[in-house]
């Protein structure tokens with residue numbers, strides 16, 4: 487499995503990571519619920535395959551609890567990233583996602599995450615959104631630095647996107663950044679490259695474009711980009727659309743790890759095979775990016 491240096495953390499991480507949002511359980515959101523034994527098998531298969539980076543959040547229902555329950559004995563085998571600023575409200579039938587930017591909320595997040603994850607230290611604590619002014623003025627960055635001093639976390643990061651991301655990168659205090667990128671939605675490409683140049687570890691989410699045109703949960707807008715850019719032209723023999731999408735992301739040198747979410751063991755195997763096949767030739771990636779860019783320019787002017 488290909489590894490990359492995760493920026494300032496100086497850790498080697500597998501370029502294929504795991505995003506555990508799909509393990510969020512009942513009464514949250516979305517259409518699928520994964521049962522306990524499947525969650526157990528999935529998390530352990532991820533580690534058995536050699537993946538060493540797992541992302542979660544208090545916002546993902548019982549995902550943290552499951553990681554604690556099923557992986558606590560393997561805690562040294564992977565880097566554990568979770569988030570803070572989360573203030574989810576559980577209703578009878580769904581989970582309402584809310585964010586609160588106070589020191590008290592961040593303290594509570596950390597205490598609860600440590601308990602649910604059954605660990606005494608979180609490798610990477612990421613602000614789940616937030617803007618630079620609030621995080622600074624409320625003393626929240628200082629609080630994370632204090633957690634680090636006390637050995638409760640090892641690194642601090644930000645999980646963000648436009649429009650907040652440029653100013654957050656200017657602060658230059660984070661060890662990592664998590665942002666969305668796929669060849670079907672490449673808006674954050676310049677920020678991704680900038681973050682890597684600044685020395686941050688870059689964690690890409692949405693790196694398989696939510697599964698692409700063959701996904702169980704369909705994303706019509708992304709599928710439209712695939713079709714209009716004619717990306718079927720790039721499928722070599724035996725290559726699935728998901729493989730092409732994932733290998734595009736793995737081809738970007740500024741992507742240190744991509745936390746692909748799957749709850750389907752066959753998809754995990756497919757993604758591992760794609761990662762084994764490695765980056766695409768630079769000319770192929772360039773042509774895909776050019777075609778998608780043309781589609782987007784067409785959309786912007788129409």
Ligand SMILES: NC(=O)c1ccc[n+]([C@@H]2O[C@H](COP(=O)([O-])OP(=O)(O)OC[C@H]3O[C@@H](n4cnc5c(N)ncnc54)[C@H](OP(=O)(O)O)[C@@H]3O)[C@@H](O)[C@H]2O)c1
Pocket residue numbers: 504505506507508541542614645646664691692693694695696697698700701702703728729745746747748749750753754756757
């Ligand atoms: N703001 C934030 O901080 C934020 C926001 C969103 C997500 N995240 C993190 O990023 C992770 C990934 O985000 P994401 O779920 O939006 O993006 P993603 O990883 O691009 O997409 C996940 C979807 O792709 C499908 N999939 C995976 N492999 C596939 C394959 N080989 N063939 C077909 N479908 C496949 C999965 O369905 P199957 O289960 O059917 O495989 C799942 O529905 C999350 O788990 C979470 O950790 C963070």
